[in-house]
Amino acid sequence: MNDFDLDTVRAPVALRCSTQxxxxxxxxxxxxxxxxxxxxxxxxRNTLKGALRNRLADRVLAATGALPDYGAIGRExxxxxxPTDLQDQLYRETLARAGNT
Numbered sequence: 001m002n003d004f005d006l007d008t009v010r011a012p013v014a015l016r017c018s019t020q021x022x023x024x025x026x027x028x029x030x031x032x033x034x035x036x037x038x039x040x041x042x043x044x045r046n047t048l049k050g051a052l053r054n055r056l057a058d059r060v061l062a063a064t065g066a067l068p069d070y071g072a073i074g075r076e077x078x079x080x081x082x083p084t085d086l087q088d089q090l091y092r093e094t095l096a097r098a099g100n101t
Contacts, residue, residue: 010088014032016078026056027059030051056068
């Protein structure tokens, strides 16, 4: 990737969802390319959130060996973090350093 390409790169949007199972907090995170998130309509964004909740249910099953409460997981909020301009800059710098090693 050349420097011109790096100037336009932006950090991905992070989606996070978690649930409490007994005394354990189990979470799942998904990164979504910024342009894909910005271009997505409400239906697509809700689909991405639903897929994240499904992976969270899979993680609960793997971690506990018990069937997850799909209804409760479906009601868990999905936190959406859109990076700031400063975070975008730090992301570009990290990619540039990784490309120079």
